[in-house]
Amino acid sequence: MADPQATPQRALRDAMGSFATGVTIVTTRSAAGEDIGRTANSFSSVSLDPPMILWSLARSSSSHAAFAEARHFAVHVLAADQDELSGRFAGKSADRFAGLETERGAEGIPLLRHCAARFECRTVYRYDGGDHVIFVGEVTGFQRSDAAPLLFHGGRYGRLVRQRATPAAPERPETLGAGNLAWLLSRSFHELRAASAEARAKLDLTDPHYAVLTLLGHRDGLPLAHVLPLASQRGAEVGRCDCAALAERGLVRMDPQPDAPDPALHLTEAGRDTLIRVVAAIRAAEADLLGRLAEEDARVLLDLLGALARSDSRGWPPALPA
Template identity: 45%
Template structure:
């Protein structure tokens, strides 16, 4: 008997950060079975052994206890939806999924960070769980950012930047101030674009208006104002009339309201500038690495959502809004 509350025990266990896996096998009828599990761990290099544990209440307990084979899929950061799917009881978890069959006969999922095909070596009673130890008979891996689980929530992993300068006083309005960091990062990042903008005689708001029209297509003036409101450029510096005077935009009626479209020369100018910005991004992503770039974007999206006072989304719905 224990004298502590199980909820608090769970909470404390959640302090231990893990990856997330899906373990698959086949039941006695040969049907595919799978569960989401974060109890996975490495055990031994020689012989190659891994373990995980399955709740005795899991519907798939029998299949895992008797099949003699199972495959652990270490999920990548993109596979949160798959994790949720295999954590739900009683639905057809494999419906619509493309799977292969591994050399151990178990279903193989794709797009994972690593996969370990195993043969059961030992089974141990583990209280309300059954502990399965397996010998790895085959494995593969892909260079993908892993999905992480901490404190009952999904997370992303980032490397600690060892050489970044130490934080100074906690509330100082300087090098550790978020506004300074975001602002400096923005100016340095777009530094490569500055010369190009000057060459074209374009201001920041003008480039912003052109790239918004490139991304969104023809817009009414009201919609454009709304899309640009978060920049703080409006209404004093509305760039639209000047761009139209330069024949980079042309006035058009959009659903009965005044609006603007890119002209051919406006499109050519902005496509070139966007290409420079994209090349800058590719260069930075290469230096940061895909994982950290993803974490950085995730945090910036959260910051945008948290500081947004009602302006419309600047990215498309399928990119998702920061949680």
């Protein structure tokens, strides 16, 4: 279990880091009237009646004297998008509060905004905790939002997703099932493709026509000689007659190029409107799919798929038409 290479103190620190926590910024005001703030993940709620919370601070911290003397402090539980703020109050910045909107609490302590939760506290105990001091505060006021929390675990930031049921058992070697990425991707992809196909059928757009419009939506003004191979990468073979048909329908404009034999292709307003209608149908299907997840889970899913999806440099974003 424990890494035998690590020094005992490093190994202990790693073991302590196995306990995941939120991240807080604790603030107060020094006797000299200076705003003080430290990132801390040693927060813990303690008591409901009376309402009490605790956190601990290294005796060696430059903020120690200020907190030891302060009669009030505030704890700000950070939201998932506040990792930058966490870093700022963990580092050695000269003025951590620079540019931050603050309110003022008891005895002028600085209060930060837009956090997941905030507790204004009166210091009631300072307990010995080895190389740290444990500060216990009575909660005199608090706020909460529904923001997803920033997490800290193993020395890194993280996000939270809800616990789910155990995945399906492994399949037989000749089948793919609910435990396979291919199966899961194809399920969701199929729903999006069905929405796209329905919208295209209503607009009388064939696969090659849609491939050309989508390509021009990303890179308007491409010469015909480039449109044909790029659009054909999406599966359906695209020919000159497809482009001519789109021009005849007024969805694409072919402009002669001064120094080239081929015209450049542009989306017309009608072409753009047609494309927008298909994309809107796909976006609606996306919203329907993602609506099956909690908002923060949907965000995590997009993040993870983004980490999976490698971009290539051919200037043609979608790997397949949806």
